[in-house]
Amino acid sequence: MKSRKRRDIHTEPENFWPSFTDMISTIAIILFFLMFLMYINNIIAGKDLEFLRKELQDTDRRLEASRLEISQAEKNLRLLETELDQTMAEVEAGQLALTLSREEIEEQRDIIANSNEELGNLRSKLQGIAILRLDVLNAVKDSVESVLGKTNQAGEPLVLISDNGSIVINEGVLFDRASYTIKPDGEKLLAQLALAFEAVLDDSETRASIDAINIQGHTDERGEGDYNRELGAMRSTSVVNFLMQSNPNLESTYSDYFMASTYSEYRPVDDRQTEAAYAKNRRIEIGIILKDSHVQDVIDTYLNDAMDAFNESND
Incomplete structure (x- = not known):
């Protein structure tokens, strides 16, 4: 009875290689998929980088144009400041001339008034x-x-x-x-x-x-x-x-x-x-x-x- 029981307990060893092979294949597939994803990501990243380069170049061009506009605006501002200085000088000269003219007008008024009085006397x-x-x-x-x-x-x-x-x-x-x-x-x-x-x-x-x-x-x-x-x-x-x-x-x-x-x-x-x-x-x-x-x-x-x-x- 005892020996029979030993036979029942002893079994044949299982086959391990097919399971290992499946596991390796699965890993390979996963690695391939990961590499594919990385490739796709590089392609997408490359396109994004090229887009960013173009955007950067456009930004540089716009910035350069803005710099030129700012430079031209500064030149125009300097010209306006020069013209303003000239205008202020002319205004000051005009005010001085106006003051002198007013004084001359007052003198002429006095002369005319005297002349009118004398002319009135002559007429009389x-x-x-x-x-x-x-x-x-x-x-x-x-x-x-x-x-x-x-x-x-x-x-x-x-x-x-x-x-x-x-x-x-x-x-x-x-x-x-x-x-x-x-x-x-x-x-x-x-x-x-x-x-x-x-x-x-x-x-x-x-x-x-x-x-x-x-x-x-x-x-x-x-x-x-x-x-x-x-x-x-x-x-x-x-x-x-x-x-x-x-x-x-x-x-x-x-x-x-x-x-x-x-x-x-x-x-x-x-x-x-x-x-x-x-x-x-x-x-x-x-x-x-x-x-x-x-x-x-x-x-x-x-x-x-x-x-x-x-x-x-x-x-």
Whole structure:
């Protein structure tokens, strides 16, 4: 019984090599797979590295471009700084010039103000001379009207002041038509004129500005030219002669101020061909001629004063 049991316990040894071979194959497969994975990984890594190189190169190029832009910007900035400095210098120069200009403007304003004042004074003096003529005529007119009245029996004005600044005496007051003989009413009027002119010329200041008192004869357009000229001249001469005869003091003292002239029919005051127009055109005008030298003296005085002021301002 015992020996039988030993046989049952003893067994044949198992075959180990097939299992070892399987294990080696498995390991080889695993190693191959690992190597394949490493190969794939190297390929992928290589591609990533190439991509990174390209990215790096692109980055370097962009960086270089940025550096160039920065360099150009710095140059532009330096140019702008230079231009700014120049502009600031110009502004400072402009401010200085503006300050000087303002000072010059103020000086010019003072000069202009003084010139305007002087010019105003000159204008006043010249206006005074011009007004003097009207003052003389009005004084004569008022003197006549104060004694003889303003109109004759026909209601016509004895004397009036025309727009050109002359005393106008209607021909009908002094003369009959086509005559140079003074009528009685005309003699009264001229006698009063002679007294008035003496009173005016007695004023030395007024007399200093008067060059002449012009007695003008005017006719209408009817008749020949030579006849009208002769008639106008005879009438104006008759007026001057009567003024001197009626007032000997006027003749002895101031006769050199009086003159006779004629404009014949060539200066009508009414161009119509009517009896009323003809009557207006037949007239005696008395004009006051002022001395040009007196006016020139006023102007020369002003110019000399202005030049003195100008020279003083430039010194």
